[in-house]
Amino acid sequence: MSTTVLTTLAILVTGMVFTMVRLIRGPSSADRVAAIDVLSNLALGFIIAYAVGTDEEMLLDPALSLAVVTFLATIAFARYLAARSANGEGGSR
């Protein structure tokens, strides 16, 4: 694996650390869902960089499915948050 790809992976892991801090801190559930969204997109980038680094074209299929699942998960979380706040249970933001 070349130095450039290794640097790419290191940068992505740094981004994941920043995102994890936001995921833990919150303060609202919407922040956390946004953090999960960015985190899975960073994982998508990590898979892409790893696929290029190891020259494994098969790894692009998990990346593609992760791209789809990320979107669906974010939409599902958003609908859950909307339903919860509509029921008046917005206590733990």
Place this chain on the structure above:
Amino acid sequence: MSEAFLLIGSIFMLLAGLGLLRLPDVYMRLQAASKAVTMGVGLMTVGIALHFDAPGGLLRALSIFLFTYFSAPVAAHVLGRVAYFMELPLWGRTTVDDLLPVFRRGVDHGTPQALRED
């Protein structure tokens, strides 16, 4: 060449993480989460397309790019809408809230109603 695109894309994704960490309210964070991530993934898929110079790699790169390009802004929009109706506070120094005169905040979640009936 392809690895240069990967590197630039990962820098954009790092900026997304940094924006998510540092920006002051949830709406600005969602902006970082949508735009910078879309740009980062887009550049990284260009890297794939250049590296796997075969129909299979190109096709996968194109589909990853299209999915992310269309889904990340939509997801951020839906989340921002939910955050607005959860009445999450805007940043203290925000001056423009275009939705405020149109929607009652917090009332009738999901199906906002116009205040004015004209």
